[in-house]
Amino acid sequence: MLIRELNELGRRVPLLLALLLQLVASALVMALVLLAVKALHWRPPLLGAALLQGALAASLGRWLGLSPWWLPINLAFVPALLALNAGDLPRWVPLAGFLGLLLLNWNSLGERVPLYLTGRRGERALSDLLRELPADFAFIDLGSGLGGTLCRLARDYPQARFVGVESAPLSFLMSWLRCLPRRNCRIRYGSLWKAELGDFDLVYCFLSPAPMPRLWEKARTQMRRGARLVSNSFEIPGVPAEQVIPLDDWRASRLLVWRPNR
Structure with missing residues (x-):
């Protein structure tokens, strides 16, 4: 039942499903990191955890029917935020980048149409x-x-x-x-x-x-x-x-x- 509802959400409003999967993947990776610290006394590197989170979000999105073009977005979202933060950029830069992408791809919310450019x-x-x-x-x-x-x-x-x-x-x-x-x-x-x-x-x-x-x-x-x-x-x-x-x-x-x- 839940899978069918998530599939329907991805069909109607793919951006919301993508954001939800980012949160789910983040929670799962955080749980794995805490388990590794407590059980193995080993703290995974931050970049490794970010890449794992991206791979998990991308895989879940593909499994739940998100279009293939969401794959690189889900994969790179958290690692990109991490890279921006490591570069000591102002905090408004990631927000501005996200808003810019949202305003360029607003069609994907209701019409399920991303920005494609004719070659x-x-x-x-x-x-x-x-x-x-x-x-x-x-x-x-x-x-x-x-x-x-x-x-x-x-x-x-x-x-x-x-x-x-x-x-x-x-x-x-x-x-x-x-x-x-x-x-x-x-x-x-x-x-x-x-x-x-x-x-x-x-x-x-x-x-x-x-x-x-x-x-x-x-x-x-x-x-x-x-x-x-x-x-x-x-x-x-x-x-x-x-x-x-x-x-x-x-x-x-x-x-x-x-x-x-x-």
Whole structure:
């Protein structure tokens, strides 16, 4: 019963589960250290205990269904805090770093979407798809992150209209400022689920496996006939892509293309 509830927590609010597992792993390692001191008269090194805590938190997270990208975060969280403390940095530095990461990855709380950045090969493949459209096409990026891809594509296609949707506060602010000089590019703050897709010729996303089934239903309901839905790397379960474009990068990424309403 408890395992099922934790799995559900990880599915709905992964950040809370990750923080809970950090606390659980810390308590377990503290108990092991106390046992070693009392029974063996041996005090493990602090760095060793921190690494053990990270490995335990990461393993628990993977076992309970957290996405793979949480693995390095859970593994490095406490060792990183220890390293920062050893460097005699002001106490506000770790807090500022944590808040910055939280504001950049705010999407992971409700939408289960971390910050993924489209690589240059992905941009080139997107640009090739856009070249097939009329010059005044409309493009939307659902979860536009830091806005780099959107801004560069807007520069290359000045007659087209580009829209980004972003709900992580710091990512939104950075991308909004970045796109200000581009008259054909705008960033909207808000959830991707509130974005209307009917005006766009190409809808692009680089999300995570979790929202893809719901996104497919939204695309089928809202997208106009012939418009394309393009996902970076993540499939729609049970819906084969009409076109798959390998990007040949270190992540083995690919663009998957559908026409929800042919």
